[in-house]
Amino acid sequence: MARTSYRYIDWTLGADPAQPSHRRIECADCPAASGDSPGQLGPDRWALQHAGATGHRGYRETVISHLRATPAEDA
Numbered sequence: 001m002a003r004t005s006y007r008y009i010d011w012t013l014g015a016d017p018a019q020p021s022h023r024r025i026e027c028a029d030c031p032a033a034s035g036d037s038p039g040q041l042g043p044d045r046w047a048l049q050h051a052g053a054t055g056h057r058g059y060r061e062t063v064i065s066h067l068r069a070t071p072a073e074d075a
């Protein structure tokens with residue numbers, strides 16, 4: 001009879017330093033969007049220019065953060 005044993009380990013989840021976060025701002029009043037950007041200023045600048053050009057005042061922000069799971073023993 002074969003015998004099997006399992007070993008369970010703890011994992012941690014944190015930011016992946018090799019993958020920068022990206023931001024996108026979408027207009028809530030029309031389909032226009034800033035596009036993905038790793039910086040803060042690009043999407044903000046786009047939204048302010050869009051507000052000035054169209055008068056649209058509602059916006060949604062999406063932030064994409066890359067995470068990495070690591071065995072707790074390696075931390």
Ligand SMILES: [Zn+2]
Binds near residue numbers: 032050
């Ligand atoms: Zn708009």
